[in-house]
Amino acid sequence: MVAFERFTLDNGLRVVVNTDTRTPLVAMAIAYDVGARDEEAAHSGFAHLFEHLMFGGSVNVPNFDTPMQRAGGSNNAFTCSxxxxxxCVMPAATVETAFWLESDRMLSLAFTPESLExxxxxxxxxxxxxxLNEPYGDVSHLMLDLAYKIHPYRWPxxxxxxxxxxxxxxxxxxxFFAKHYRPCNAVMxxxxxxxxxxxRMLCLKWFAPIPGGVKPSRNLPAEPKQTEIRRLVVEREVPENALFMAFHMPGRFTAQFPVYDVASDLLANGRSSRLKERLVAKGKCFSMLEASVMGTVDPGLFEVYGQLLEGVTYQEAEAAIWQELQDLVNVGQPELEKVQNKYAATLRYDELSIKNRALQMAEYELYGGAEQLNEREAKQRAVTTGQVATVAKNALVPENACVLEYRAKAI
Known part of the structure; x- marks a missing residue:
């Protein structure tokens, strides 16, 4: 359970606070409601570019990292769709440095030609x-373009x-900065x-003077329902043949999402999971095999991917996976409870870290409220074997599948 309080500044900046006096540190996360889905197809990669530009100097701070490090802090950033x-994580005694630095780059970047270059x-x-230079490095480009036709998730x-x-x-x-990097479009x-x-005092001092701006409207096209299997075969200079499969699924904040999440855990979370025990450990088809969910806000993908053992054909490998997907209709209660217990343990472990708490609070507050943090276990516990079977029957099926055969080029 993560206890928190919240307030909102007049300029629209939302702030959630989890007080923990057991630590001498403070973690701060500022999430901006802008990702790759907010880009244009002709100008992709801008959100990721800004992740880097935000460290290149702001209106009053020529170098972000130096004062952060002098105050005993460490920092980083990430971009997703x-x-x-x-x-950042700072000593509590010097935490005001983080408020100063983050407010200055929210106010305005330096925008020098040198920094941009x-x-x-x-x-x-x-x-x-x-x-381009890493084995299997273009898989995301290939799979997303195969799975999405109009939604901006079609590029990484x-x-x-x-x-x-x-x-x-x-x-x-x-x-791009003026449109998205505004207090009204952010959560701290x-x-x-x-x-x-x-x-509250530090936010009023450092962030309240920043103009709030206007929250950007978002009207993204809904991806049409897929009605038949999609296939792609490529050949690359990679160590092993690989197989990638993806199925359309609901977004992260829907009631159905935990069912798909549980299904992926049943398949591949841990050595005793179905795929790893049956298709990897016994040396049947794969040297490695994983399953995961994208966890995106808009409808995402349920993914299964692995590397084939030498001598195994794609037909054999794919048939083995289809068999395991179909067999999810036979999940028993003890097996379900095992993955639910493991999920609960993972949550408890994650909540020990103040950085994880800050990151998760920022994300959940951005999309409906940080209260959802404390509802995750109950939602996962509520998943039934019947719901898993329904997903297997209705979603993990050929007409909803995208299949990529990633073949190792003969040398």
Whole structure:
């Protein structure tokens, strides 16, 4: 259970505070409601570019990391399809430094040509390293483009191609910042040795003077229902043949999401899970095999992926997975309770970390309220074997599947 209080500044910045006096530290997370889904297809990768630009200097702070480190803090950030989050952990005695730094870059970035050029090169190099020069690095591009036809989830966070970032202009960058990086489009979460009163005082001092702006409207196209299996075969210079399968599923904040999450755990969470015990440990088809859910706000994907053992054909490997997906109709209560207990234990472990608490509070407050943090276990416990069977029968089926055969090129 994560106890918290909240308040909202006049400029729209929402703040949630979890006070924990057992630690000498404070974790801060600021989540902006902007991700890759808010980009245009011709200008992809902008949200990720801004993750880097926000460290390139702001109107009154030429270098973000130096004062943060001098105050004993550490910081980082991440971008996903739905939002962007900046987070740090500081000694409680110097936490005001974090408020100063974060407020200054929310107020305005420096927007120098030098900063843009440096971060542009960093992002392009990251694209080349992770997507072009790494084995299986283009899988996200291939699978998302196969699964989505009109929704902006069809490209990954890093963007469609590096040219979109290479060609980004200063006016485009400034417009993106002005639209999305405003107090009314953000949530701050604090966890650790800080009271609600001190958090309010520091927010009023550093963030209240920032103009709130207008929250951007979002009217994304709904992805049409898939009615037949989609297939793609590619050949790359990789160590092993691999198979990737994806199925459309509901978004993270729907009542159905926990059922799909449980199904993925039944399949591949731990060595005794179905896929790993039956298709990996016994050496039947795969050297590794995983299942996961995207966990996106809008309808996402249920994914199964693995590397084939030498001599195993794609037909054999895919048939084995289909058999396991169909066999989810036969899940028993003890097996279900095992994965539910494991999920509960994971939640407890995660809640020990003030950084995890801050990150999760920020995300959940952004999308409906931090109260959802404390409802996760109950929702997972409420999943029944019958619901898992229904997902297997209605969603994990060929007409809802996207299949990628990723073949190792003969050398």
């Amino acid at each position: 739905d939002f962007t989050c900046y987070h 440096v971060q542009r090169k960093v992002v392009v190099e990251e694209f080349k390293q992770t997507c 966070t890093i963007g469609i191609k590096p040219e979109h970032i290479e060609q980004a202009t200063m006016p485009q960058v400034k417009a 979460a604090l966890s650790g040795n800080i009271t609600l009163e001190k958090a």
